[in-house]
Amino acid sequence: MDFDCEQRDSVHFFYTLPFSKKNALIETTWISDLSNPSNQDYSLQLEDYIKNKLKIKNYEIKFKETGAIPLFYPKNMKKINQMEIGTAGGMTRLSTGYTFMNIQSQCKYIRENFENIQKVNNFTLNSKYKFLDNIFLKVLKKNSEKMPQVFFKMFNCPPNTIINFLSNKSNIFEDISVILKMPKLIFIKELF
Numbered sequence: 001m002d003f004d005c006e007q008r009d010s011v012h013f014f015y016t017l018p019f020s021k022k023n024a025l026i027e028t029t030w031i032s033d034l035s036n037p038s039n040q041d042y043s044l045q046l047e048d049y050i051k052n053k054l055k056i057k058n059y060e061i062k063f064k065e066t067g068a069i070p071l072f073y074p075k076n077m078k079k080i081n082q083m084e085i086g087t088a089g090g091m092t093r094l095s096t097g098y099t100f101m102n103i104q105s106q107c108k109y110i111r112e113n114f115e116n117i118q119k120v121n122n123f124t125l126n127s128k129y130k131f132l133d134n135i136f137l138k139v140l141k142k143n144s145e146k147m148p149q150v151f152f153k154m155f156n157c158p159p160n161t162i163i164n165f166l167s168n169k170s171n172i173f174e175d176i177s178v179i180l181k182m183p184k185l186i187f188i189k190e191l192f
């Protein structure tokens, strides 16, 4: 995640995921309410980043995609003979947009309870993460200019700690370790 780019009063970063020596996925990501169309010049942003930041002049775009991750929880109500899965089923972590691993857990739960599916509760994310992510989003809304630093501190935790936290597998000590890295005042303000 590279926050060293124009923020334009939002939270903006580039994300580079190499998957071979010569191929990579490069994303421009905005955390916003999509109300500012001037932020949506994605192709120009990527061109500028690849040429001027990554200093790659000779490149070929093999595939393009755009998408938006809804950063709110849908009503995950229990219905007869219908169950929302994935993003629609509330599997997105609001602090990061990560959904994929949660979908695996949700599918495993459905498979294990298939015979009894009408009687069991819907699979949900642990309410601890929902609570913490909601505070995180409130802080983000009001303090967009501080977010690059907040993300930097978050990813400065020991790798296992932050990976466990982001994949909903953290214990209380790991939670505390992540929380302690955050700037206290702005987070405490959003608690109340």
Ligand SMILES: Cc1cc2nc3c(=O)[nH]c(=O)nc-3n(C[C@H](O)[C@H](O)[C@H](O)COP(=O)(O)OP(=O)(O)OC[C@H]3O[C@@H](n4cnc5c(N)ncnc54)[C@H](O)[C@@H]3O)c2cc1C
Pocket: 066, 067, 068, 069, 085, 086, 087, 088, 097, 098, 099, 100, 101
């Ligand atoms: C740019 C981007 C990067 C992401 N990166 C990550 C990542 O690195 N890690 C991660 O965990 N998550 C990531 N996500 C989140 C990602 O959305 C989920 O991981 C995953 O794709 C969600 O799967 P899904 O099946 O729930 O929803 P989707 O993949 O959105 O699939 C829903 C499908 O339902 C279709 N549909 C919607 N409404 C209807 C309707 N009424 N009738 C019929 N079809 C309908 C849609 O067209 C779509 O094809 C990313 C999302 C975006 C946009």
